[in-house]
Amino acid sequence: MNLHYCKNYEEMSQLGAELVLSEVENNPDLLFCVASGNSPSGLYQRMVQKHQESHGFFDWMRVIKLDEWVGLPVDSTFTSEYDVQEKLVKKLGIEADRYISFDAHTKDPQKECDRIQDELEQSGPIDICILGVGINGHLALNEPADHLQTYCHIAELSETTLSSGMIEKVGIPLSQGMTMGMGNIFESKKIIVFFTGKGKKPALEKFLTKEISSQLPVSMLWLHPNTHVIIDEESMK
Template identity: 40%
Template sequence: MNIQYFDTYDAMSLAAAQMVYTSVQARPDLLLCAATGNSPTGLYLQLQTLKAEEKGDFSKLRVVKLDEWGGLSSEHPATCEYYLQHYLIKPLGIAKARYFGFNADTQAPEQECTRMQAQLAAIGPIDCCILGMGVNGHIGLNEPAEKLVDHCHMAQLAASTLNHTMVNGLESKPRYGMTLGMQDILAARHLILIVVGAGKEKATRQLTAGKITNQYPATHLWAHPRVDCLIVG
């Protein structure tokens, strides 16, 4: 794991964007797995700037959604769908046929996870996976557990996860999550882990210690041969 520390969020976001940009330049139809939330927003804004300045063509890029809150309408502003449409898909001009993700509107989440697993098998492997880390060390919605799940699955959400800024103000919180599993993530060719935000000090110490434990799922990234971990602070 290549760990880099940054004094500011903007500096970290620029460094992450340069990694993605370089990869897209080398492979225009790259399959990008995109996380949501506060951590990667600056990265996506930097990619928007590159496109606006005509320094990058992202039209051939393929995008797969990392995870989704369950039980919310796909048009709800708290969903991962809404976020990605706003920060990545529409600004970069990604065609509908080049975007893949969990359907937030599904009434059959287990079947939706099965569908996504089959779709990932058809379009993968993931070339570059953007990840954030939760205060409890989760990545995607792979929560701490005795045994982590390998592939796409419904996730029971930890209390700390339900305090995420995307959903903590909702009167009706998500009832579950849908997420790529740990092996789906580790099968990606390149992982970019962004660590930023209050309350993550303990999880960050666990991560940087280099000991793999299911109680901090992000530590499993040590088993991957190519991880860039970008930490602010």
Template identity: 45%
Template sequence: MNNQFFEDYEAMSAHAGHIVLSELKRKENLRICAATGNSPTGTYEFLARQYLNRPELFKKLHIVKLDEWGGLPDTHPGSCEYYLQEHLLSPLHIPNDRYTGFITNPQNASKECKRIQQKIENDGLIDLCILGLGKNGHIGFNEPDHHLQPFCHVAQLSEASQRHGMVKDLDIKPSFGMTLGMQNILSAKRIILLIYGTGKEEVRSKLKKKNITTQLPATFLWLHPKVDCLQVKST
């Protein structure tokens, strides 16, 4: 894991954006798995600005949604779908045929996960996975547990995840999510882990120790050969 520290959020976001651009220049039909939340927003804003000057760079880019809250309509501001449409898909003009994402409120969540898993397998490996770090060490909705799931699955959400900024103000919070599994994530050719925000001091300290445990899913990233862990020095 390549740990890098930055003075502020803008510098971290710009660095992550330059990594994405370098990968796009190397492979124009890049497949990016995209997280949502505060941590990657600055990176997506950086890419949106780059699109205005060099739209040709993004003409074959494919986006894969990392996860989704269960039960929210896609028009709900707290849904991952709404977030990605606003911050990434619309600014980069990504059409539906270059986007893979969970339906936000499927009749059968398990069947929806199987559909996404099959599509990922058919389309090929993810080139670059952009992740944030949960306060309890989760990545995607791969929550701390006695065991972890390898592929797309329905995840029961922890209390920590239900306090996430995207849904914390809802009267009835989602009890489950749909997410790529650990093997899906670790099969990506390159990973960017963005660590930003308050309340993550303890999990950052644990991650630094390199002790791999299902109780802190992000520690499994130590098994990957190409992870850029970008952190703001103090948040």
């Protein structure tokens, strides 16, 4: 476990970018697992800047999407797909043959989970997995529970996640998501986790005890041999 404490979001994002860019430079066709949300946005901005400065730097990189909500309308801008497309995929010019993604509008979520699992088994393992942390310590959509799922699966969203301001902005009720499991995440060669944002302090304090519990999914990362957890000051308030 590598813990990094940063003064602010900008410093955290810059460190994340340095870790990612060095890996891409050494392994241009690596498989990059992209998370949606605000936590990795600064990283993606710096990756786009690198693309603009050094055309061709990401021309071989492959991208796979971490998770997706179930039940959003076709025109929704809340999908993980919309988020990662607008922040990274389009801006880096990642073509369809280098992009693997849960279908945000599938009519058969279980079949879609099975398809992504098959894709991972054929194209994986993930070289770099980007993760944010929920206020209850969830990773991707792996919510606190008595046991955690290993592979891609349909996740039931917790009350904590459903009551977050982020979900309220959707305007329609949600209850499920499609997500990679903890086994998929653990098979990644390198994991970069951003611990940032208000309301994260309780989860962070529990995480720093080094006690491992399925009730705090992020704590499982203490068992991974190559994880970088980047913490900014806001998450400690």
